[in-house]
Amino acid sequence: MKQTPIVLDEHREVAAQRATEIRRQLAEIEADQAALRSRRTELEKFLVAAPASTWPEAAAKARYLVGLLAQTAIARDPRRQKLIAGFLDDCVRLSAEQPAGTPLPEKGAAEPSGNGSASTGQRAQ
Numbered sequence: 001m002k003q004t005p006i007v008l009d010e011h012r013e014v015a016a017q018r019a020t021e022i023r024r025q026l027a028e029i030e031a032d033q034a035a036l037r038s039r040r041t042e043l044e045k046f047l048v049a050a051p052a053s054t055w056p057e058a059a060a061k062a063r064y065l066v067g068l069l070a071q072t073a074i075a076r077d078p079r080r081q082k083l084i085a086g087f088l089d090d091c092v093r094l095s096a097e098q099p100a101g102t103p104l105p106e107k108g109a110a111e112p113s114g115n116g117s118a119s120t121g122q123r124a125q
Contacts, residue, residue, distance in 0.1 A: 059091040 043064070052058035069075055070084050 056095040059095045063088055063091050 047061055052061055066084055066087055
């Protein structure tokens with residue numbers, strides 16, 4: 001003899017059914033948020049593990065940080081929203097223009113300045 005399971009929701013009042021559905025949805029949302037926090041932590045560990053070696057990698061890190069800023073209360077100001085949107089557009093545009101293998105200058109290495117001379121970033125004493 002095979003018994004069919006009883007669907008308990010059919011025997012509850014509408015209010016109880018609604019409360020049960022709300023609890024189920026909240027549990028799903030909490031699980032999704034926990035998974036998102038875990039993935040974000042893993043991403044941040046990856047981003048911190050080594051410095052960017054190319055301009056597109058540096059832009060990706062900057063986009064991530066600006067995205068975090070955009071979620072804060074300070075970023076709700078319309079002017080800041082325009083600044084953030086413009087910066088993100090610039091990162092995408094400049095990353096596409098920059099060849100993927102173009103390395104970033106080493107820390108402390110000389111970088112060309114606008115007048116053709118090199119600057120080491122160190123102060124003369």
